[in-house]
Amino acid sequence: MISCMNLKQLSEKLGLSQTTVSRALNGYPEVSEATRHKVRKAAEAHSYRPNTRAKSLATGRSMTIAHVVPVSSKHEMVNPIFADFIAGAGEEYSRAGYDLLLSVVADSDHERVYRDIATRQVVDGLIVQAPTLTDTRIPMLQDLDIPFVVHGRSSGIIGAYNWLDVNNRRAFERATGLLLDLGHRRIALLNGLATMDFAHRRNDGYTRALLERGIAADPELIAHDEMTENYGFEVARRMLSTSNPPTAFVVSSIIPAIGVRRAINKAGLVFGRDVSIVIHDDDLSYFRNTGDVPLFTAVRSSVREAGQRCAAMLLEIIRRREEGLRNEGPMQTLMEAELTIGQSTGPLIPSAAKLRS
Amino acid sequence: MISCMNLKQLSEKLGLSQTTVSRALNGYPEVSEATRHKVRKAAEAHSYRPNTRAKSLATGRSMTIAHVVPVSSKHEMVNPIFADFIAGAGEEYSRAGYDLLLSVVADSDHERVYRDIATRQVVDGLIVQAPTLTDTRIPMLQDLDIPFVVHGRSSGIIGAYNWLDVNNRRAFERATGLLLDLGHRRIALLNGLATMDFAHRRNDGYTRALLERGIAADPELIAHDEMTENYGFEVARRMLSTSNPPTAFVVSSIIPAIGVRRAINKAGLVFGRDVSIVIHDDDLSYFRNTGDVPLFTAVRSSVREAGQRCAAMLLEIIRRREEGLRNEGPMQTLMEAELTIGQSTGPLIPSAAKLRS
DNA sequence: TTGAAAGCGATACCAA
DNA sequence: TTGGTATCGCTTTCAA
Numbered sequence: 001m002i003s004c005m006n007l008k009q010l011s012e013k014l015g016l017s018q019t020t021v022s023r024a025l026n027g028y029p030e031v032s033e034a035t036r037h038k039v040r041k042a043a044e045a046h047s048y049r050p051n052t053r054a055k056s057l058a059t060g061r062s063m064t065i066a067h068v069v070p071v072s073s074k075h076e077m078v079n080p081i082f083a084d085f086i087a088g089a090g091e092e093y094s095r096a097g098y099d100l101l102l103s104v105v106a107d108s109d110h111e112r113v114y115r116d117i118a119t120r121q122v123v124d125g126l127i128v129q130a131p132t133l134t135d136t137r138i139p140m141l142q143d144l145d146i147p148f149v150v151h152g153r154s155s156g157i158i159g160a161y162n163w164l165d166v167n168n169r170r171a172f173e174r175a176t177g178l179l180l181d182l183g184h185r186r187i188a189l190l191n192g193l194a195t196m197d198f199a200h201r202r203n204d205g206y207t208r209a210l211l212e213r214g215i216a217a218d219p220e221l222i223a224h225d226e227m228t229e230n231y232g233f234e235v236a237r238r239m240l241s242t243s244n245p246p247t248a249f250v251v252s253s254i255i256p257a258i259g260v261r262r263a264i265n266k267a268g269l270v271f272g273r274d275v276s277i278v279i280h281d282d283d284l285s286y287f288r289n290t291g292d293v294p295l296f297t298a299v300r301s302s303v304r305e306a307g308q309r310c311a312a313m314l315l316e317i318i319r320r321r322e323e324g325l326r327n328e329g330p331m332q333t334l335m336e337a338e339l340t341i342g343q344s345t346g347p348l349i350p351s352a353a354k355l356r357s
Numbered sequence: 358m359i360s361c362m363n364l365k366q367l368s369e370k371l372g373l374s375q376t377t378v379s380r381a382l383n384g385y386p387e388v389s390e391a392t393r394h395k396v397r398k399a400a401e402a403h404s405y406r407p408n409t410r411a412k413s414l415a416t417g418r419s420m421t422i423a424h425v426v427p428v429s430s431k432h433e434m435v436n437p438i439f440a441d442f443i444a445g446a447g448e449e450y451s452r453a454g455y456d457l458l459l460s461v462v463a464d465s466d467h468e469r470v471y472r473d474i475a476t477r478q479v480v481d482g483l484i485v486q487a488p489t490l491t492d493t494r495i496p497m498l499q500d501l502d503i504p505f506v507v508h509g510r511s512s513g514i515i516g517a518y519n520w521l522d523v524n525n526r527r528a529f530e531r532a533t534g535l536l537l538d539l540g541h542r543r544i545a546l547l548n549g550l551a552t553m554d555f556a557h558r559r560n561d562g563y564t565r566a567l568l569e570r571g572i573a574a575d576p577e578l579i580a581h582d583e584m585t586e587n588y589g590f591e592v593a594r595r596m597l598s599t600s601n602p603p604t605a606f607v608v609s610s611i612i613p614a615i616g617v618r619r620a621i622n623k624a625g626l627v628f629g630r631d632v633s634i635v636i637h638d639d640d641l642s643y644f645r646n647t648g649d650v651p652l653f654t655a656v657r658s659s660v661r662e663a664g665q666r667c668a669a670m671l672l673e674i675i676r677r678r679e680e681g682l683r684n685e686g687p688m689q690t691l692m693e694a695e696l697t698i699g700q701s702t703g704p705l706i707p708s709a710a711k712l713r714s
Numbered sequence: 715t716t717g718a719a720a721g722c723g724a725t726a727c728c729a730a
Numbered sequence: 731t732t733g734g735t736a737t738c739g740c741t742t743t744c745a746a
Binding site: 006007008018019022023026050051053054055056057058059060 | 738739740741742
């Protein structure tokens with residue numbers, strides 16, 4: 001069994017003070033090179049690692065960032081897209097020597113959890129996921145004066161805050177427009193929960209594209225809910241069984257899109273051949289591509305990039321604050337969504353037979 | 358701006374000692390009810406939260422568990438199945454007042470990261486993911502004497518350790534057997550990396566099912582690699598273009614299975630109709646079902662359960678150790694895999710036209 | 715260039 | 731039932 005040693009033991013072994021050893025290991029300039037070398041070698045030999053808890057208590061910085069991942073209280077599911085977002089962020093953190101604290105939390109009591117994390121002083125900053133139209137976490141965190149970056153935006157909030165978002169409105173406008181240009185007239189929108197800010201923006205883009213062509217949005221073709229596979233299935237089945245079914249679906253996430261496919265099969269239709277087109281997107285990016293890009297992969301790497309950039313922003317904000325530059329203004333990044341249509345989306349042109357009007 | 362107060366300030370405000378306030382809040386019996394009530398009210402009013410770092414330094418327990426998620430250094434991807442595993446575990450942790458520290462790490466230097474986490478004393482225990490055939494992390498962590506649970510097993514390790522695994526061998530034996538019973542004779546196996554312990558066990562089960570029917574496994578029909586969408590696509594395309602293609606695929610994860618479908622489409626074949634059957638599983642469970650179960654959803658909830666149970670085991674191990682019961686023997690759980698065949702797997706019976714032998 | 719000592723914010727032992 | 735004080739392991743200021 002290996003017992004791990006602390007600073008005191010190491011310094012005694014070296015016949016030096018704790019101060020000197022600490023300075024040597026942390027790269028302070030006032031240590032002689034000879035001493036530093038000796039200390040480094042000894043630390044290596046005994047595989048000394050400073051106790052993180054003690055270190056952070058002494059420095060006042062925990063070198064930890066919190067992410068709170070909402071798990072649906074209704075479906076006990078997390079959006080798997082978070083995995084990629086966190087992978088991207090996590091990479092950035094470990095590069096900078098930060099740890100990542102993950103809270104998996106029912107979406108009902110988010111605010112309490114955020115307040116808790118902030119006031120327990122367990123992290124140096126945090127990422128706010130899945131903001132609603134008017135998200136109370138934002139003013140609360142501002143009040144607590146802890147660095148944070150919102151992944152997404154909250155339209156109802158007045159003041160400025162740091163965010164990274166994708167241009168959801170334009171992305172959905174373009175996607176819907178693409179389908180319209182191909183001749184589709186009955187296009188369904190399977191969106192996320194209506195309380196979510198992104199869902200609102202996506203609705204906007206969708207409606208705008210229709211209006212540009214003089215088409216009024218049909219409320220029968222718009223659905224809002226948590227983005228589960230079953231949601232996609234149920235809604236698509238219902239819509240497909242009406243007398244005037246959609247010929248295309250715009251789906252807000254890859255998960256319900258799987259359900260939509262299932263409904264299409266079940267209705268005896270063949271996806272991408274004679275009935276309908278599904279364009280799904282993930283939580284962040286949109287699709288356009290000519291060729292053979294595996295859609296699933298394209299989505300994932302874009303989310304990963306978002307995570308990376310969010311993390312980088314947050315670390316930069318923390319850095320600035322430590323240097324006393326607190327009035328630099330908010331950091332705000334709008335990722336322009338790329339439209340990618342991969343092979344797995346199916347062919348773009350629906351058969352004339354089924355295309356109405 | 359809200360400034361958060363510490364124990365000292367709170368106790369001064371109350372005219373009590375820090376000791377008493379601490380005791381009152383932590384439920385020690387030797388505090389009078391009147392005092393406790395007063396303290397509780399004041400703490401509530403000022404929304405006092407003990408500083409986690411100080412607390413854990415003083416108690417010696419960090420109330421944090423680490424998970425290390427491998428991100429492929431080759432493909433920069435994490436297995437999305439981890440999201441569900443962690444969701445399950447995270448739920449268990451927050452129930453018990455534990456935090457979850459997540460390390461996203463290139464699969465190349467896993468051992469260093471594990472050693473680091475253990476020796477920095479930042480967590481009370483950890484979960485080992487994706488063990489290889491002879492995983493060096495296991496003896497190392499035993500050496501460091503830190504509580505851990507392995508998600509999976511490592512066949513090459515001699516001593517006993519705590520693990521939770523699924524019966525991979527039997528699951529793949531049954532799955533392959535099912536296809537054989539349906540008349541398939543050319544069944545491909547798309548497995549994970551050959552270094553992984555689970556891949557080895559799955560190979561075993563697959564081979565065994567074939568041998569039981571007197572069929573020798575064809576090495577041309579077996580593939581090992583990281584489970585990406587593209588891997589599934591490339592391998593399936595290659596296999597389908599030979600003169601003696603498979604009529605069914607057994608795929609080790611849902612991600613490459615998406616690629617397999619794409620390859621099937623590309624070859625001009627229709628999945629589940631006239632050519633082939635894909636049975637995929639996730640990292641933990643297997644599929645059987647008559648009806649309309651959305652496969653994707655079934656997988657996910659089983660992984661979630663595994664995460665929950667792993668976490669519960671670990672917390673129990675930590676609890677026992679704190680009570681000094683260190684020689685209780687290892688905890689080992691074998692989840693019997695359930696075979697679920699959902700609608701999205703496609704029909705089970707391939708058309709006679711394409712079924713050879 | 716080195717070291718002694720005072721924090722950081724809690725817990726826990728020992729007295730009162 | 732309460733309070734004083736040492737302690738956890740490290741950083742950091744101040745003196746030498």
